[in-house]
Amino acid sequence: MRVLLIEDDSLLGSAVRDQITADGHCVDWAKRLAEAEAFRDVAHYDLILLDLMLPDGRGLEFLRSRRAAGDQTPVMILTARDQVSDRIAGLNAGADDYLVKPFDLAELSARLGAVVRRYAGNPNPVLVLGGLTIDTAARSVLKAGRRITLTAREWVLFETLMLRPTMLHSKAQLEERLYSFEAEVESNTIEVYIGRLRKKLGHEMIETVRGIGYRLRQSESSEA
Amino acid sequence: MRVLLIEDDSLLGSAVRDQITADGHCVDWAKRLAEAEAFRDVAHYDLILLDLMLPDGRGLEFLRSRRAAGDQTPVMILTARDQVSDRIAGLNAGADDYLVKPFDLAELSARLGAVVRRYAGNPNPVLVLGGLTIDTAARSVLKAGRRITLTAREWVLFETLMLRPTMLHSKAQLEERLYSFEAEVESNTIEVYIGRLRKKLGHEMIETVRGIGYRLRQSESSEA
DNA sequence: ACCAAACTGACATGTGCCTGAACAGAAACG
DNA sequence: CGTTTCTGTTCAGGCACATGTCAGTTTGGT
Structure with missing residues (x-):
């Protein structure tokens, strides 16, 4: 929220x-x-x-x-x-x-x-973002008519990116959001989850800015 | 209602x-x-x-x-x-x-x-949902011609899921609905009832989203 | 070309869920 | 008033899947 x-x-x-x-x-x-x-x-x-x-x-x-x-x-x-x-x-x-x-x-x-x-x-506020229809109440994403269900962590990560579509999110920020402040998980968890999200939603959805972080790709081709 | x-x-x-x-x-x-x-x-x-x-x-x-x-x-x-x-x-x-x-x-x-x-x-408004005919007045469900009677708790749970078919209902929400707001009981009552509903209505009716909650399975197979 | 950063597939692990069974209370029946 | 039946709840064991970790590979910047 x-x-x-x-x-x-x-x-x-x-x-x-x-x-x-x-x-x-x-x-x-x-x-x-x-x-x-x-x-x-x-x-x-x-x-x-x-x-x-x-x-x-x-x-x-x-x-x-x-x-x-x-x-x-x-x-x-x-x-x-x-x-x-x-x-x-x-x-x-x-x-x-x-x-x-x-x-x-x-x-x-x-x-x-x-x-x-x-x-x-309430009836679900449905967001549309770059070809995906996001159903927040159902916690699922519709991609070309198919309903894709995300796991808990995947959803938190996706939601974070989605709520601030233009913003660049550093890995540290995303980690903080996934693991409320304790678990200093020293591993590449975020990378893995980004990968999993991409596999589910489409590789073009999430953009990598090397050395800095990730962000949603701006509704690129939806007009093209 | x-x-x-x-x-x-x-x-x-x-x-x-x-x-x-x-x-x-x-x-x-x-x-x-x-x-x-x-x-x-x-x-x-x-x-x-x-x-x-x-x-x-x-x-x-x-x-x-x-x-x-x-x-x-x-x-x-x-x-x-x-x-x-x-x-x-x-x-x-x-x-x-x-x-x-x-x-x-x-x-x-x-x-x-x-x-x-x-x-x-009154003559009951009869809902049809994914192969089930739901008789709200009689608190019963017709499945392939057979009449299935639900108990009070089962009905409340099923009704909750049914009234918002696409929504994901967390266990906390469902618990709140079954036991109006008090019972901080740490138990798996909801799981048990979900299990019983599935046994009565068919395992495919209710979908589990691990770590998040439950929802009615969207009658996707009705097209297949 | 080199190195760092990011990606990916695979795997071990734990936990969240399922299920059968047993118990308690209430209702139905004589 | 006792017995039976039905409903609701708890518990423990087992299983499956989400999760986190790592190794090996690929990408990109300089």
Whole structure:
């Protein structure tokens, strides 16, 4: 799952980011609304965490305008304990949930879990990427009509690449994502899994940048 | 039972969703009519909960057009206390029942139960899925002419898989559905039930994705 | 041409899943 | 009220497959 965190406080923000990452999700952290808009333009998010007390302009307006534009992305508001009016206004503006600061990180995880579950219940957002149809709910990929099922590790790896299609992912980053921070597996696991993904999805899907890392090949020939 | 909830208010909507879920049903929540139409196009519902005060267009028209199209799905209207005329118009337009806001969640459960009972008395919507004929009212399955009766747990599990045929259901999700949210039991109950379902319905019906979960096998062989 | 980095096929291992059986509780029956 | 039957749950043994490791080969940069 991919989360957009809009929070100007560095301490809180990094704590939240770390927690969400630890839960196995993918976070983009915007400290200002302008930044958030930029993120939103280039990526799809499954959840937005929105702090209403932001330096540049009102977060509420951001929310309202998104909703007015027909954007249904679930939004969870972060608000201080005494800002009851904010909370109500937020829900009225189209927020799905709110968290009262200071909140427990465990609580955050729990709410995230709820969103994941709710999200999983909806009709599947289906992504199309370079000839592949990605069914996130089914955790499978359709390639020329054939359904390809990925194993757990393969999926995590593919999802990581897929969620940031343009980005170059170093082997260290990918390793970190597969083996949450402990297991310093000193082997070529990533290379092996990249190979397995290529075998299943097509060799042209993943590009190697020697000495740096991997990335999804940009929807090359889909137009050609 | 599968319910379509059409309600734009987040607070009320989530409360209703949670209640229905706790009652052991399956909810899709649309916040707008357009969304509701989309849901309706891809799934069959046993009950529609319709709020008449929606942002985009009149809920009444939605109801009338459904009825005009021959759709017999029971519709329960959610209406504010003072909108008596709406209530009457709703019933005239083909609604089966109504709930006056603010309503008690227990009341909601009771009405749902009533619908379930009424529904059970009606000629059953019969689903056909990969060689099986599914009789939702009788909680039984016809396989090659033979009637197979499922027990309560087996049925809940099978129904869950069946209602979202393409989706991968993790063991945690299935457990949550069988034992509404408490039981942190570390046991292999789900595995056992999956096994029993397979024995009854055919081993090929349910697919295991190791480390992730289960899903109904897409009737690919029906083409072969 | 040389070296480093990446690819690939093969294999050992552990773990996640399956299954049969046994047990406990509840319901059905006399 | 006791017995039987059915449903739900637990457990242990076994198996298969995903996983991680490595050796040998290929690729690409300089």
